[in-house]
Amino acid sequence: MNIILLGPPGAGKGTQASRLIDKYGIPQISTGDMLRAALKEGTPLGLEAKKFMDQGALVPDTVVIGLVKERIQKPDCTKGYMLDGFPRNVSQAEALDSMLGDLSQKIDHVVCIEVPSEELLGRLTGRRTCRSCGAGYHIRFDPPKKDGTCDKCAGELYQRDDDNEATVSSRLKVYDDQTKPLIDYYSKQGKLRPVNGVGSMDEIFSRITAVLG
């Protein structure tokens, strides 16, 4: 099963993806995570991507399309995969359709997690991540027991560089301008599965698994 998780920054795509991959036994492919990993390693691609990420802008299509093309041909993707944060605009979606056509594959479901825009800013600026194990927290909705420290591994919690208020505002605008048209794109293909993204993590997880069958 090949799935796309669509939704604005802060909708909970990453959180839900990490639970869904356990249930369906398919890998999560997050272009944002791949770019952050490249940046951490200091590769030329990562350093180039940083310029765009710091501004909340999209990294050039050719870069992310290349990353995804290589990733979906890895052996762990034979049973399917869950794309998180890709495609982000119509030209990426068209490139994906064409690359999947070449590989005799297709997207089965596009789960769109819907959250009112007023909620997103607070969700994003309160996010914290563990530097050691990657566990996610929220200072208001899902705080760690001890401030700044991961419950699971006692690692240090940090805020993503692009989760500050100014960059978040740009990211939300980029979503409205460039990513939202994908709702129409996939609706026309009969693949769109809208899911209400307001509620507890468990509630949203159940709604998603209900539409995936």
Ligand code: AMP
């Ligand atoms: P995310 O972790 O999905 O919120 O992505 C963080 C940042 O990485 C975005 O604001 C973009 O700068 C970049 N990025 C992630 N995925 C893509 C993509 N599919 N196309 C272009 N830029 C991306």
